[in-house]
Amino acid sequence: MDFHKDYDVVVAGAGVAGVAAALAAARRGCSVALIEKQALIGGLATSGLVYVYLPLCDGNGTQVTFGIAEELLRCSLTYGPFDLSERWGGTAGAGFDRFMCHFAPAGLTIAMDGALNEAGVDLWLETLLCAVETSAEKVTAIEVENVSGRGRIGAKCFVDTTGDAGIVRRAGGEFVTSENYKTPWVMENSPDTRQYHLVDSVHIKVFGAWRDEFLAGYPLDGKSVTAFTRDTWQTLRDYYDRSYRDGFSDRHHLFPVHLPAMPQFRKIARIKGRVSLSDDQHGTYAADSIGLYADWRKSGHVWETPYGTLLPQKIRGVLVAGRSMSTEGDAWEVYRVIPAAVMSGEAAGVAAALAAEHKCEPGELNVADVQDALRPNGIKFHLAEVGL
Ligand SMILES: Cc1cc2nc3c(=O)[nH]c(=O)nc-3n(C[C@H](O)[C@H](O)[C@H](O)COP(=O)(O)OP(=O)(O)OC[C@H]3O[C@@H](n4cnc5c(N)ncnc54)[C@H](O)[C@@H]3O)c2cc1C
Structure with a gap:
């Protein structure tokens, strides 16, 4: 030691x-x-x-x-x-x-x-x-x-x-x-002031809990933690790609500034x-x-x-x-x-x-x-x- x-x-x-x-x-x-x-x-x-x-x-x-x-x-x-x-x-x-x-x-x-x-x-x-x-x-x-x-x-x-x-x-x-389900949280910057504000226009966005994406019994192995976390990042990429493509917003007005530094496992x-x-x-x-x-x-x-x-x-x-x-x-x-x-x-x-x-x-x-x-x-x- x-x-x-x-x-x-x-x-x-x-x-x-x-x-x-x-x-x-x-x-x-x-x-x-x-x-x-x-x-x-x-x-x-x-x-x-x-x-x-x-x-x-x-x-x-x-x-x-x-x-x-x-x-x-x-x-x-x-x-x-x-x-x-x-x-x-x-x-x-x-x-x-x-x-x-x-x-x-x-x-x-x-x-x-x-x-x-x-x-x-x-x-x-x-x-x-x-x-x-x-x-x-x-x-x-x-x-x-x-x-x-x-x-x-x-x-x-x-x-x-x-x-x-x-x-x-x-x-x-x-x-x-x-079991757990996926809920990607992201602190994002947006001019949209209807969200909860933390500092100026920075707010946390919580995406829906997709209960159809249960992980049955978290197996407590390192690779599943990685897979779960990367899966939430993919969900966020899909969300921003869709927002930008459909003209809902653009990267100058809606972008992620901070992600959870812990896997979002509830239990x-x-x-x-x-x-x-x-x-x-x-x-x-x-x-x-x-x-x-x-x-x-x-x-x-x-x-x-x-x-x-x-x-x-x-x-x-x-x-x-x-x-x-x-x-x-x-x-x-x-x-x-x-x-x-x-x-x-x-x-x-x-x-x-x-x-x-x-x-x-x-x-x-x-x-x-x-x-x-x-x-x-x-x-x-x-x-x-x-x-x-
Ligand atoms: C998506 C999501 C949404 C939630 N929403 C809410 C909500 O709106 N309101 C609410 O009240 N609760 C909510 N919760 C639940 C709540 O945030 C947590 O359950 C609660 O904060 C747990 O606190 P804890 O101290 O028991 O555990 P944790 O917050 O998990 O703390 C455990 C600590 O131990 C450390 N640790 C772990 N292993 C080791 C190790 N080997 N060596 C050293 N350190 C270690 C970790 O880094 C961590 O800091 C939510 C949880 C999730 C995942």
């Missing part, structure tokens, strides 16, 4: 879930490393050009998700032209909006970096997690590659926020993959957790809830999120947060988005810090202690706490 470092908590993957986990653990006084293979933080939300922070409310005017999920939503507005809707607060669609916003992806990146800096998180950019060391199915260290060579990073507890269960898969844990791999959250559990009491999250597509469906959804079935020493936590069926579709990733990331960060403090496994923690540590951050665990 070319280098070696040890921390209380290591978070792998600096998407929004990883940023939340690192902030939560560092704010409890832990030494925290946040490992990211790109030179950007925010994952799909920023380098993937996903610029819509989905709602923190139930669609009927009640806020259900709090803590760092709300902090990052407000953070996302700091360096951008967007605001929260003034019409939020009643039933969505009946004259009211939801508690959500659009944001400038680069603005969210630099705002989150400020928060990480203030919390004292040790951020490692351009550092690829490439192997996991285990002892009796407990994660003891990760191996990384960066410009310094190959290094070993140890921790008392790990958080896997790679978006594809990267630590758990490498440790031999069980996981489930998903790659999620763990098989000690508990799995399913669609029909909305509205159900979970004594071990670590936070509430509501369906972003329709009003009135709110889930209490069991702690066990963050714990892999057999791999120890690691929690999983973000779009790889253990949700199934339509609940995976609900939980794979930005606010839910942040909510689960915060809980995983707090639990990892407690496990490091108590020198125990995350699975051995008393969940009441995790809830007590989250409560001062404003987290609500049960529907009754928000009057539902």
Whole structure:
């Protein structure tokens, strides 16, 4: 090995879930490393050009998700032209909006970096997690590659926020993959001011989700990622060729300026957790809830999120947060988005810090202690706490 470092908590993957986990653990006084293979933080939300922070409310005017999920939503507005809707607060669609916003992806990146800096998180950019060391199915260290060579990073507890269960898969844990469909996003320049504006006339264009182009079960191999990504570029070439040929526009007035730097897979791999959250559990009491999250597509469906959804079935020493936590069926579709990733990331960060403090496994923690540590951050665990 070319280098070696040890921390209380290591978070792998600096998407929004990883940023939340690192902030939560560092704010409890832990030494925290946040490992990211790109030179950007925010994952799909920023380098993937996903610029819509989905709602923190139930669609009927009640806020259900709090803590760092709300902090990052407000953070996302700091360096951008967007605001929260003034019409939020009643039933969505009946004259009211939801508690959500659009944001400038680069603005969210630099705002989150400020928060990480203030919390004292040790951020490692351009550092690829490439192997996991285990002892009796407990994660003891990760191996990384960066410009310094190959290094070993140890921790008392790990958080896997790679978006594809990267630590758990490498440790031999069980996981489930998903189908995906093609949605090319492009930030383009156009004089057409009817689109969402980011800076002057630069806006992001989202092309339709062609559901007939499902990839059946993403096989998690490098060539299929390349093929999928190049296929979206072909779709964009077709779109611009058609626009120019048919006189809808020309290359001086409509052209791409930035493409997503992450493959546009919504769901790659999620763990098989000690508990799995399913669609029909909305509205159900979970004594071990670590936070509430509501369906972003329709009003009135709110889930209490069991702690066990963050714990892999057999791999120890690691929690999983973000779009790889253990949700199934339509609940995976609900939980794979930005606010839910942040909510689960915060809980995983707090639990990892407690496990490091108590020198125990995350699975051995008393969940009441995790809830007590989250409560001062404003987290609500049960529907009754928000009057539902
Ligand atoms: C086309 C599309 C549209 C979407 N639309 C919306 C929307 O409108 N609103 C919304 O809220 N959500 C939307 N989503 C979902 C949402 O953007 C993501 O699911 C969410 O941001 C996931 O956050 P995360 O932190 O769990 O994972 P990710 O964003 O995937 O972050 C994982 C991070 O880990 C890093 N990483 C991975 N492997 C390694 C490794 N081996 N070593 C080091 N680093 C690694 C990655 O580079 C990345 O930064 C959309 C997703 C897609 C694909």
